[in-house]
Amino acid sequence: MLNIKTSEENGRTVIALEGRLDVNAAKEADKQFMDAAEEADDIILDCAKLEYIASAGLRAVKRLRQVMKEKDSKLTVRNVNKDVMDVFSVTGFTALLKFE
Amino acid sequence: MSSITVPANEEALDEITEFIDGELAKVGCPPNIQIQMTIEEVFVNIANYAYENGEGNAEITCTILDDPLTAEISFKDSGVPFDPLAQADADISEEALEEREGGLGIHMIRTYMDSVSYAYENGQNVLTVRKRLRKEADDA
Numbered sequence: 001m002l003n004i005k006t007s008e009e010n011g012r013t014v015i016a017l018e019g020r021l022d023v024n025a026a027k028e029a030d031k032q033f034m035d036a037a038e039e040a041d042d043i044i045l046d047c048a049k050l051e052y053i054a055s056a057g058l059r060a061v062k063r064l065r066q067v068m069k070e071k072d073s074k075l076t077v078r079n080v081n082k083d084v085m086d087v088f089s090v091t092g093f094t095a096l097l098k099f100e
Numbered sequence: 101m102s103s104i105t106v107p108a109n110e111e112a113l114d115e116i117t118e119f120i121d122g123e124l125a126k127v128g129c130p131p132n133i134q135i136q137m138t139i140e141e142v143f144v145n146i147a148n149y150a151y152e153n154g155e156g157n158a159e160i161t162c163t164i165l166d167d168p169l170t171a172e173i174s175f176k177d178s179g180v181p182f183d184p185l186a187q188a189d190a191d192i193s194e195e196a197l198e199e200r201e202g203g204l205g206i207h208m209i210r211t212y213m214d215s216v217s218y219a220y221e222n223g224q225n226v227l228t229v230r231k232r233l234r235k236e237a238d239d240a
Contacts, residue, residue: 022113022140023110023113023140023144024110024111024113024114051133052133052136052137054137054140054141054205054208055140055141055144055204055205055208056140056144058204062197083133087137087208090192090207090208090211090212091192091197091204091207091208092192092193092194092196092197093197095193095194095197096194096197096198
């Protein structure tokens with residue numbers, strides 16, 4: 001189960017993920033990421049309450065990054081917990097993403 | 101040894117995860133996130149590729165081994181013969197990640213499990229993983 005909340009913070013768009021970004025949540029996450037990417041030129045992916053991610057979720061994050069990169073916009077990831085950061089690290093996503 | 105049989109459909113993922121969490125709980129172990137990720141990666145592959153017409157089952161068996169305490173989990177399907185371990189390990193360099201979609205799942209399985217083996221037996225793909233268990237959560 002994944003909750004996705006989008007808000008504004010000092011002119012930046014914050015997408016907060018809460019719960020499990022598994023294969024069944026990835027389709028909805030991808031849709032919401034693409035909607036946000038259409039509007040925003042500076043997105044923060046807040047992972048404070050993200051407990052779990054696997055490769056389907058990683059693909060959604062990667063697609064968001066690619067779309068933002070193509071339109072010369074910013075994507076930053078923050079508040080990643082130990083388990084999720086370990087997945088980013090094992091899969092090479094630490095080099096692909098910008099963290100704050 | 102316990103097992104469940106589920107339709108090879110991504111929607112059955114939670115059922116498998118709950119089954120394995122339950123087997124671990126029986127021996128006093130908390131849910132193991134690396135096992136949960138492995139279940140997802142293996143099962144999504146079965147759901148997407150095992151059956152050409154999309155219809156079929158997967159059987160998941162969990163055996164708890166002692167000394168050291170270890171979970172052995174087997175995934176069986178009767179679909180197209182496919183050895184996921186036959187492919188080279190994923191290149192996770194930044195350049196390679198830009199280009200490629202697949203391969204991350206098996207890379208995660210290989211990294212997170214203590215052993216992974218594949219056999220084609222009696223018309224079934226059998227992927228077996230083993231993972232040492234701890235009684236407390238990793239952060240404890």
